[in-house]
Amino acid sequence: MSGAAPAIEARGLTRHFGDLVAVDRLDMRVPKGSIYGFLGPNGCGKSTTIRMLCGLLLPTAGAAYVLGVDVRRDPEALKSRIGYMTQRFSLYDDLSVAENLRFMSEIYRLPRRRRRPAIEAQLKRFRLKDRRNQLAGSLSGGQRQRLALAAVTLHRPELLFLDEPTSAVDPESRREFWEMLFDMVDDGATALVTTHFMDEAERCHALAILNEGSLVASGSPKTLMAELPASVVEVETGNPRAVREFLLRFEPVIDVAQLGSRLHALVTPELPEPVAVLAAALERDGLDATLRRVGPNLEDVFVMATQGG
Amino acid sequence: MLSATRILAIARKEFFHLRRDRLTGGMVAGIPIVMTLLFGYAINHDVRNLRAMVVDEANTSASRALVADAAASQVIRIVGRAGSPGALEEMIASAEISVGIHVPPDFEERLAHGTPPYIQVLADDSDPVVLNAMRGLNGLAVGPAARQPGAVEIRPLYNPERRTAVFIVPGLCGVILTLTMVLFTSIAVVRERERGNLELIITTPVRALELMTGKIIPYIFIGYIQITLILILGMWLFDVPVRGDLEDFYLGAGVFVISILSLGLLISTAAETQFQAFQMTFMSFLPQLLLSGFMFPFEGMPRAVQYLSEAFPLTHFLRIVRGVILRDASLPMLTADLWPLALFFLVVMSIAILRFRKRLD
Incomplete structure (x- = not known):
C-alpha cells in the first residue's frame, strides 16, 4: 500500500485571501486506501485545503497532485473520480431523496441501465428506502447526512473529501457513519475527513493537525500520542477553575485542558517528577487536588499542537 | 462533448x-x-371626454357643424358655452375645463378667403397628454375647415378607436x-x-x-x-x-x-x-x-x-x-x-x- 502512488500529494500548498494566509506551505501525503483525518480549530484552513485539492480554489503557491492529476492544470479530469461532501448540506432541499440521487446519477453520467440499480443500492445501504419520496429539506440531520453521503458515493469515487460530515448528527449516527466509511475504504476508496471529535480522529489511519493555516502535527494517532513532547498529569479536584488558573501561571506547565471535573496538565518533558512538583506547588497555595501521571490522549495532542506557542 | x-x-x-x-x-x-x-x-393613454367649452362668435351652420364634429370624436366633451375668449382662458387657468374652442366672428370670411387660422383651440398644455390629444383635434378642426366642415375625419389605419x-x-x-x-x-x-x-x-x-x-x-x-x-x-x-x-x-x-x-x-x-x-x-x-x-x-x-x-x-x-x-x-x-x-x-x-x-x- 505504501509503495503505490499516493491518493493525495501536496507540496508547499499555499492560499492567500488578500492579506490573510489561509493555508501556509502545507505538505501532505495521503496513501491510497486510508482514512486521513484533518483536525484543527475553525478557520484553520481545513476547508480551504480541501477546496484546493478538489480544484475549486487555485493555490496561490505550491503544488498538489490528486490521484495523479495536477489540480492547478486539469481539475476537470479529476471531477468524475472524486466526491466532495461539503460542510453545509448542498443537495436540493426542495427535491426528494430519490430525485436528488437521480439528478446526481445523471450529472455523473452513470450508464442508463445502471442508474436505477445504483440508486436502489444506495437507498438500501444508507437506510433511506422509506424516505425516498420525502423532500430532502424535511429530513433529520442524520438522514440528510446519509443522503449526502449516498449522493457523493453514487458514482463510486476513488477519493472522498468529507468536510465535517458528522458535525450535525447524534452519536449513534456518527458511529454508523464511521462503519460505512470503513466499508467504503475496504472497497478500495480513500477518504479525507475533517472532524472536531477526538474519538473520530482516533479511528483515522493518519492525522494532520492544522493551526492558523500551518501543519503543526501529523502521523498516525498512536505515533502522535507516543511522541507528544510533554508529560501529562491528571488532576482531580473539587475546585477545577482555581486549580486550572493556578497551573496555567505555573512555569513548567504548557497548557491545561479540562475534561469534566478532571484537568489534564501538559508539563514540559524536561521537568523530572512532574507529579511531585505540581503537587507541592498546589499545596503551597492551599489548593486541594489529587494528581497522577497518565498517558497522553489525542485531546492532549490536539491541545499541545494548537496552543499559541 | x-x-x-x-x-x-x-x-x-x-x-x-x-x-x-x-x-x-x-x-x-x-x-x-x-x-x-x-x-x-x-x-390609459386614451384621452377621452376632456372638458371643453365653446365660444362660437360666428354661429353659422358651418361653425355649428364643426363644433358638433369635434364633440363627436369623444376626445372632448362640450360642457357649455362661454361668453368670450377671455372667459375660456380663465376657466382653463382654474382647471374647470381642459379645452376651449373659439370660433371667430369672421369664420365664414376666413374660410372663403382661405386665410387661417379659421378657429382657435385653447388647450391646457400643462398636461402633455392634453396637448397631444389636441394635436389630433387641431387636424380635425383646421383640416376639414379648409374644405368642407365635417367632410374629413381622422381615421387611423390600425386602431380607429384610438x-x-x-x-x-x-x-x-x-x-x-x-x-x-x-x-x-x-x-x-x-x-x-x-x-x-x-x-x-x-x-x-x-x-x-x-x-x-x-x-x-x-x-x-x-x-x-x-x-x-x-x-x-x-x-x-x-x-x-x-x-x-x-x-x-x-x-x-x-x-x-x-x-x-x-x-x-x-x-x-x-x-x-x-x-x-x-x-x-x-x-x-x-x-x-x-x-x-x-x-x-x-x-x-x-x-x-x-x-x-x-x-x-x-x-x-x-x-x-x-x-x-x-x-x-x-x-x-x-x-x-x-x-x-x-x-x-x-x-x-x-x-x-x-x-x-x-x-x-
Whole structure:
C-alpha cells in the first residue's frame, strides 16, 4: 500500500485571501486506501485545503497532485473520480431523496441501465428506502447526512473529501457513519475527513493537525500520542477553575485542558517528577487536588499542537 | 462533448424547483395577469371626454357643424358655452375645463378667403397628454375647415378607436417577459449559490454550457405560458385583434425569449445574492421599459438614445410583435429585427458561459 502512488500529494500548498494566509506551505501525503483525518480549530484552513485539492480554489503557491492529476492544470479530469461532501448540506432541499440521487446519477453520467440499480443500492445501504419520496429539506440531520453521503458515493469515487460530515448528527449516527466509511475504504476508496471529535480522529489511519493555516502535527494517532513532547498529569479536584488558573501561571506547565471535573496538565518533558512538583506547588497555595501521571490522549495532542506557542 | 443526459437532468431539476416554489410559481401566472390588467385598464393613454367649452362668435351652420364634429370624436366633451375668449382662458387657468374652442366672428370670411387660422383651440398644455390629444383635434378642426366642415375625419389605419390597449397589450408580452425571464433565471442560479448547491455542482464533471442550457430550457416553456396568457387576456378583455399568424408570433417570441434568458444568466454570473440579482434585473429592465418605444414613441427620442435602444431585445421584439399582431406582417418581413435578437443571444450567452467559472475564487 505504501509503495503505490499516493491518493493525495501536496507540496508547499499555499492560499492567500488578500492579506490573510489561509493555508501556509502545507505538505501532505495521503496513501491510497486510508482514512486521513484533518483536525484543527475553525478557520484553520481545513476547508480551504480541501477546496484546493478538489480544484475549486487555485493555490496561490505550491503544488498538489490528486490521484495523479495536477489540480492547478486539469481539475476537470479529476471531477468524475472524486466526491466532495461539503460542510453545509448542498443537495436540493426542495427535491426528494430519490430525485436528488437521480439528478446526481445523471450529472455523473452513470450508464442508463445502471442508474436505477445504483440508486436502489444506495437507498438500501444508507437506510433511506422509506424516505425516498420525502423532500430532502424535511429530513433529520442524520438522514440528510446519509443522503449526502449516498449522493457523493453514487458514482463510486476513488477519493472522498468529507468536510465535517458528522458535525450535525447524534452519536449513534456518527458511529454508523464511521462503519460505512470503513466499508467504503475496504472497497478500495480513500477518504479525507475533517472532524472536531477526538474519538473520530482516533479511528483515522493518519492525522494532520492544522493551526492558523500551518501543519503543526501529523502521523498516525498512536505515533502522535507516543511522541507528544510533554508529560501529562491528571488532576482531580473539587475546585477545577482555581486549580486550572493556578497551573496555567505555573512555569513548567504548557497548557491545561479540562475534561469534566478532571484537568489534564501538559508539563514540559524536561521537568523530572512532574507529579511531585505540581503537587507541592498546589499545596503551597492551599489548593486541594489529587494528581497522577497518565498517558497522553489525542485531546492532549490536539491541545499541545494548537496552543499559541 | 455536451451531454444531453446532464442538460436534461438540470432542466428537470429546475422544473421541480418551480413546481415546489409557490412564490415563483405564482409569479409565472401572477405577473402577466396583474400587469396586463394594470396596463390595460389603469394606464390609459386614451384621452377621452376632456372638458371643453365653446365660444362660437360666428354661429353659422358651418361653425355649428364643426363644433358638433369635434364633440363627436369623444376626445372632448362640450360642457357649455362661454361668453368670450377671455372667459375660456380663465376657466382653463382654474382647471374647470381642459379645452376651449373659439370660433371667430369672421369664420365664414376666413374660410372663403382661405386665410387661417379659421378657429382657435385653447388647450391646457400643462398636461402633455392634453396637448397631444389636441394635436389630433387641431387636424380635425383646421383640416376639414379648409374644405368642407365635417367632410374629413381622422381615421387611423390600425386602431380607429384610438384605444391604447391595442398598442399596449402586444407590447406588454415583451415588457413582462423582459422582467420575469431575467428575474427567474438570474434568481435560479444565484439561489443555488446562496444555498451552497453550486459548490456541489462545480465539484461534479458538469460543464458550464450544459449547466446554462439546462437552466434555460424550463424558462422557455414558462415564457410561452406567459405570452399565451397575456395574449388571451388581451383578446378577451381588451379586444386586441390578432391579425398575423400565431406561428410567426410564437417563433419570433422564442428568439426573443432566449435572448433575454441569456441576459438573466449573465446577471447571475455577477450577482452574489438574490437581492443583488433583483437589483440588477431592475437596472436592466428600466431603461428597456422607458426607451424601447413601449412607453414613449421611439421617433421622439434623441438620436443617441435611439442607438442605445437598438441594443435592447425589447426594442426589437416590440417591432416584431406589433408587426405580427397588428399589421399582419410575416416573419421574413421582420428579419431586420430578428437578427439583432439572435446576435444578442449569441454574444450575451457566450459572455455568461465564459464568465461562469467552476471555481470559488
